[in-house]
Amino acid sequence: MAKSPTSFRYDYAQSPPVDQVGIAERAARFTTRSIKTSTKREGLDMVLNMIDLTTLEGADTPRKVQQLCYKAGHLHDSIPGLPTTAAVCVYPPFVKVARKALGSNSPIKIASVATGFPSGHLTLEGKLEETQRAVADGADEVDMVISRGRFLSGDYEYVFDEIAAVKEACGKARLKVILETGELATLDNVRRASDIAMHAGADFIKTSTGKISSAATIPVTLVMLLAIRDYHFKSGNMVGMKPAGGISKSKLALHYLVMVKETLGSEWLSNEWFRFGASSLANDVLMQIAKIESGGDYQSPCYFSQD
Amino acid sequence: MDRLEILKTYKLYINGKFPRSESGRYYTPEGRGGKALGNICQSSRKDLRESVLAARGALGNWAPRAAFNRSQILYRMGEMLEGRRAQFEDELKQQGSTAAAARKEVETAIDLAVYYAGWCDKYQQVFSAVNPVSTAHFNFSVYEPVGVVAAIAPENSALAGLLGTLLPIIAGGNTCIVLASTGKPLSAITLAEVLATSDLPGGVVNILTGDRKELLPIFATHMDINSLVASDLTKTQIADIKQASVNNLKRIVIHKEDVSKLEDPYAILKTQEIKTTWHPIETSIAGGGKY
Amino acid sequence: MKKNTQWEYAPAPEAAKIAKIAKRYDHFINGKWTPPQSGNYFRTINPGNGRKLSEVADGNDADVDAAVKAARAAYEGPWGKMSGRERGKYIYRIARLMQERAREFSIIETLDGGKPIRESRDIDVPLAANHFFYTAGWADKLEYAFPNRKVASLGVAGQIIPWNFPLLMAAWKIAPALATGNTVVLKPAETTPLTALKLAEIIADSGLPEGVVNIVTGAGSTGAAIVNHPDIDKIAFTGSTGVGKLIQQTIANTDKRATLELGGKAANIILEDAAIDQAVEGIVNGIYFNQGHVCCAGSRLFIQESVYDEVIWKLKRRMRTLVVGDPLDKNTDIGAINSKEQLKTIQKYIQLGQEQGGEMYQPKCKLPAAGNWCPPTLFTNVTQSSVIAQEEIFGPVLAAQSFRTVPEVISKANNTPYGLSAGVWCDKGARLFQLTTQLEAGVVWGNTFNQFDPASPFGGFKESGFGREGGLHGLAAYLEM
Missing domain, CATH: 3.40.309.10 (Aldehyde Dehydrogenase; Chain A, domain 2)
Known part of the structure; x- marks a missing residue:
């Protein structure tokens, strides 16, 4: 589903107010949904297939990235028929390594963080260059960060223009825009940042870098999903959503799917439109699936490869 | 030759004006030594209806006023009562009081006005509440006037009883229609003259004179009266008004105490509703950069 | 793999087994399960499948009279003489017992009334227990609630509650009545009597003196028997405006107090x-x-x-x-x-x-x-x-x-x-x-709606009734001042 470039500027005053307590109440309702039997198994497969398997550490090495790439395609070979993850997510210098490890026809996408991740404190030229290089090295997707300092000081024009410029630099690669919601302080800001990002051309909006204490939460994700729904209603364009950081348990991941289904509809329930940015979630899901496959035996992490 | 005395004409007090009863009816209660007190209006159901309209109309002016302003107006009533002490004492004597009792009753009445003037902007502070609910909400309960109140004043305490009845009602922001003592109506009409010149907006207090038995059922069944306050009723009368007022669930307040001495903030609360308001309290997203 | 299913939710029924429902329930009078004097019982139905859940005693004037006598005796006996502190401890105990059996209560509330288990589990039952817990603490602090007033209990309270929040309404009625030192005759609605009867089990377990809380089941005529009983000092009713008016009319020539929580059209x-x-x-x-x-x-x-x-x-x-x-x-x-x-x-x-x-x-x-x-x-x-x-x-x-x-x-x-x-x-x-x-x-x-809390007074203006339930202001309904 191709997306037409946005030709109009976003009126920053248009973002509606958000009531945090109301959002929290609605968010709590998603977590009371009880996901059982076939729905659970189907959901767990979906979750695996929506994961951007991630390594974003200063200590990353080519070997670590190779391991990650293998794991993305072979999550747990003793259970046949498991999906792969949606993507691997790495720092720009490892895109080439990942491309080599996955090959050119892999269904697993390569996502590269860019634009001075995680702080975003880099010159615009540097950001664009980094983006272009990642794409040239084989990245299918670029996860950029917005300039939160500029956003918080009210310079929305700057934030908009920067996203639009990075989008252009992406070429065919899909752009995920990280809002780093933990630094935005209010849900009103999350909403406004989501609107700006989508109008500036984001293919996905993403909650967090995973590098600060407050990462993805159900309430924050709900605000972003509502923004996506409104944007879709107004423009006809679908935008994807990626909560990242802090989602490490299957049960929580399933509640995210409940939220997506009830807020955006089941059209969004595929990895084209929804991703989890996570590193340890996959193994928890695998343990759940293994439990179901074994007829209910509780599992131990020792039997599931970490990398 | 002695000068011929000018007799006072006693009329009703409705919407800040002094009309005669639309019915043209009057009655002639007897005062001390069997002397006629004068031709007193015998209010009809239509007079009552007009008073309710006046009270309903004045509610939008009186209820939302600053409590401090209501306090000043009630205090002003006290000042004006003080200025007319002689006239009130004289009328009480005409209605049968001894000189000492008349003086005492006027003093009590003035003190009541000052007492309730002070409560106007304080009962809310004492009796409202902030409720510590378990959810992320600010929650508070405050008192609001019930609306239009009909008040049946006590029969024997023509001035202090009347004020003890109506002051708690208007101190709380209600408007009212007061039925004065049937046998001793003079003080009520003179009080109306005080009210008319006391900054109290017209219609906040309306005063009727006449026959209790005739008017009670009309008060009780009127659908636009929110509360009925009464003193000196018989058991049967109480049962009757309770039954008749069910049609709009009037709040019935039967004073068992002697209202002429009733200095009590709880009397104000009897013609109040409690409103509880909820509003969310936001929590910011925790976090902040620690890269 | 590209999924594009509707991802419908598979059935996730709550296991109903832990809820113990007897085949038949008698009245709870004077601390004992008491058969109806008429010998008649009526069925209570699960509105979710139309099947019978149990049958409960059909109360008549004689049953109500026995309950009122028990309540009066308790009021003049142990309950009336007890200190506020001790009364409060009983109410705390009831709150705790409700919390311990919360799951069973929510299942029965859902079976008998038809409300979603999510609501009975997350709202009705915890709120009911919290109401007892909140109110318990007032029992020995009433002199702080009403400044410059010496307050006294009223006596025997007759309480009639509706079918929409069967247990929660029972809690709203019973907890403040007990905290203020009154005794109770309560009638649950005829379509939803079970959780009130389970509450009676808890009350019995709590060791509350006999007769302090009596529960009589039945339909409108049982309610009328409560309203008409000469030895009841106070009527507390939640229900329709029509019935509320009827009650107010019925008690007009008595000294009975009333609080009415009636209809609305918000x-x-x-x-x-x-x-x-x-x-x-x-x-x-x-x-x-x-x-x-x-x-x-x-x-x-x-x-x-x-x-x-x-x-x-x-x-x-x-x-x-x-x-x-x-x-x-x-x-x-x-x-x-x-x-x-x-x-x-x-x-x-x-x-x-x-x-x-x-x-x-x-x-x-x-x-x-x-x-x-x-x-x-x-x-x-x-x-x-x-x-x-x-x-x-x-x-x-x-x-x-x-x-x-x-x-x-x-x-x-x-x-x-x-x-x-x-x-x-x-x-x-x-x-x-x-x-x-x-x-x-x-x-x-x-910016919110349908929030409830034991500390927050609830009740209406105009024809929605009078009196408040909950919070400090809810205590006034059960006190002589």
Whole structure:
């Protein structure tokens, strides 16, 4: 589903107010949904297939990235028929390594963080260059960060223009825009940042870098999903959503799917439109699936490869 | 030759004006030594209806006023009562009081006005509440006037009883229609003259004179009266008004105490509703950069 | 792999086994299970499948008289003499026992009344226990509640409660009566007697002196026996405005006190600057909570014209995600209508709404074959004078109207004999408080709806009744001052 470039500027005053307590109440309702039997198994497969398997550490090495790439395609070979993850997510210098490890026809996408991740404190030229290089090295997707300092000081024009410029630099690669919601302080800001990002051309909006204490939460994700729904209603364009950081348990991941289904509809329930940015979630899901496959035996992490 | 005395004409007090009863009816209660007190209006159901309209109309002016302003107006009533002490004492004597009792009753009445003037902007502070609910909400309960109140004043305490009845009602922001003592109506009409010149907006207090038995059922069944306050009723009368007022669930307040001495903030609360308001309290997203 | 399924929720029924329901229940009088003097019992039905759950004693005048005698004896005996501190300890004990058996209570509440297990588990039962817990602490602190007043208990309280929140209403009635030193004769509604009877088990377990709380089951005539009993000092009633008026009339020539918590037709007002999605959530919670069997339900929706289309679009979208069906399923949002009679009443109003020009919307939902069901219903294009905008329906039926200005909507919202609750959605504080101060209602929710808390007084203006329940102000209803 191709997306037409946005030709109009976003009126920053248009973002509606958000009531945090109301959002929290609605968010709590998603977590009371009880996901059982076939729905659970189907959901767990979906979750695996929506994961951007991630390594974003200063200590990353080519070997670590190779391991990650293998794991993305072979999550747990003793259970046949498991999906792969949606993507691997790495720092720009490892895109080439990942491309080599996955090959050119892999269904697993390569996502590269860019634009001075995680702080975003880099010159615009540097950001664009980094983006272009990642794409040239084989990245299918670029996860950029917005300039939160500029956003918080009210310079929305700057934030908009920067996203639009990075989008252009992406070429065919899909752009995920990280809002780093933990630094935005209010849900009103999350909403406004989501609107700006989508109008500036984001293919996905993403909650967090995973590098600060407050990462993805159900309430924050709900605000972003509502923004996506409104944007879709107004423009006809679908935008994807990626909560990242802090989602490490299957049960929580399933509640995210409940939220997506009830807020955006089941059209969004595929990895084209929804991703989890996570590193340890996959193994928890695998343990759940293994439990179901074994007829209910509780599992131990020792039997599931970490990398 | 002695000068011929000018007799006072006693009329009703409705919407800040002094009309005669639309019915043209009057009655002639007897005062001390069997002397006629004068031709007193015998209010009809239509007079009552007009008073309710006046009270309903004045509610939008009186209820939302600053409590401090209501306090000043009630205090002003006290000042004006003080200025007319002689006239009130004289009328009480005409209605049968001894000189000492008349003086005492006027003093009590003035003190009541000052007492309730002070409560106007304080009962809310004492009796409202902030409720510590378990959810992320600010929650508070405050008192609001019930609306239009009909008040049946006590029969024997023509001035202090009347004020003890109506002051708690208007101190709380209600408007009212007061039925004065049937046998001793003079003080009520003179009080109306005080009210008319006391900054109290017209219609906040309306005063009727006449026959209790005739008017009670009309008060009780009127659908636009929110509360009925009464003193000196018989058991049967109480049962009757309770039954008749069910049609709009009037709040019935039967004073068992002697209202002429009733200095009590709880009397104000009897013609109040409690409103509880909820509003969310936001929590910011925790976090902040620690890269 | 590319999934594009609807991902429907598989059934997730709560295991009902742990709930113990006897085949038959007697009255709970003077601490003992007492058979009805008439020997008659009536059936209580699961509205989710139409099957009989149990049968309960049909109370008559003699049963009520025995209960009142027991309550009087307890009042003049141990309970009346007990210190507030000791009374409070009993009430705390009841709260704790309820918490321990919460799961069983929520299952039975759902089986007997038809409400979704999510609500009985997350709202009704915990709130009921919390109500006992909150109120317990007042028992020895009453002198602080009413400054400069020496307060005294009233005596025997006769309490009649409805079927929409069977256990919660029992808690709202019993807890303050006990904390203030009164004794109780309580009659649960005839369609939902079971949780009150389970509460009697807890009361027996708590060691509360015999006769302090008596529970007599039955229908309208049993309630009338309570209202008419000469040795009852206080009537507390929650139910319809019609019955409330009848009670007030009946006790007019007695010294009985009364508190009445009656019907409502609450306005839920959406202003153009509101946080629309949260307002939509509030609309849904306001009218579809407990199948709309809620006296304070936000059944009249007022939307400012500039956002009318957006609100209706979002509301319909949200309505499509509501799960209607088996009340015991943990994913059910809207359960069974409480009784066949109530379903008929609701259907009559839905018919009238259409006849009077309203446009009806109901999302498609698969309803179970047996039991009483009504999908969430929205009427748009409703006029202020139509019946569905004026009368209390007590079902999942919402009547939407538009407005242009704040004074207009205040006047429309107040244009009703009821005055129980109201909701306002507005992002501007000053405007919000203009509305909350001018709306004639006992509970006003600003940017929220249908919130309840033991510390928060509840009760209405105008024909929605008088007296408050809950909070400090709720104590006054059971005290002589």
